[in-house]
Amino acid sequence: MAGETHSMIDRLIQNGALRRWAKAARQADDADLPELRRQRATARRLKFHLDTLIHKAESRLALPMPGNQAFPRPHDADWAWRPELWCGPLPVPGLSSVESKSMLGTEATLFHDCAHSELTLRQLRNTREADLAAYGLRMDVFRFDGSYLSLAIDLPEEAAQGLRRKHLIRFDTIVEMEKPLEIFARLNIKHGPNTEQIVRELPLHEEDICVEFDLAYTKLNEKRVEKMWLDLIFEGPQMNQVILRDLTFSRRPRAEL
Structure with a gap:
């Protein structure tokens, strides 16, 4: 109740100030010069404070909204998802000298076999007009003495529910790099004691990076599907910076022949 009262008082004060300045503007042609100088x-x-407020408001309101799950997806998709790292601010936004199996958030895990880690991970705010994801992920790699580097993304339970061999799993991302490198996407599906794996190379030469995993070519036991995750495997990552501006998944049934 007290909050509503203060809010009402604030609105009355603001409306009163607006009326006074509107009146002063109308009477400026005939106002006394000393009074006009004071008003100016x-x-x-x-005006300085108003311009500052407008500038900051327009800058912030132009950014992608945190929590946004909107992105292009196939019209017949029965599941679609953007991981938390690309949706909202994480409690711990970054890691340095990242050890293997370190997690950023609850869904992304970095794996490597470096004897000495010179890797950093950091969540960053997307600010480009074209960005739909509110946040991105930047990975800096300096000296790299390991043989592999991968980022694993755990997919939610919903992705595995009702999964069939007739499904196509689609993966879309936006990648920026300081210098060219190869990135592979490996979809892993655990079913009972076995794990199906499908590997695709990301077409980094294309503007819209998209790969699809066709489950028809697997030996998936549809009754025993437990979970799915995706590994992004970076080949020759040393002395490079990679930014994943967005990362999304969708699932749809293959068209019947």
Whole structure:
């Protein structure tokens, strides 16, 4: 109740100030010069704060909204998802000298076999007009003395529920790199004691990076599907910076022949 009262008082004060400045503007042609000079000085101070507020508001309101799950997906998709790292701010936004099996958030895990880690991971705010994801992931790799580097993304339980060999799993991403490298996407599906794996190379030369995994070519036991995850495997990552501006998944049934 007290909050509503303060809010009402604030609105009354603001409306009163707006009316006073509107009146001063209408009467500026006939106002006394000393009074007009005083009003001009006050208006300039007020304008500085208003311009600052407008600039910051337009900058923030132009950014992709946190939590946004909107992105292009096949019209017949029965499941679609953007991981948390690309949706909202994480409690711990970054890691340095990242050890193998370190997690950023609850869904992304970095794996490597470096004797000495010179790797950093950091969540960053997307600011480009074209970005739909609110956040991105930046990985900096300096000296790299290992033989492999991969980022694993755990897919939610919903992705595995009702999964069939007739399904296509689609993976879309936006990648920026300081210098060219090869990135492979490996989809892993655990079913009972076995794990199906499908590997695709990302077409980094294309503007829209998309790969599809066709489960028809697997030996998937549909009754025993437990979970899915995706590994992004980076080949020759040393002295490079890779930014994943967005990362999304969708699932759809293959068209019947």
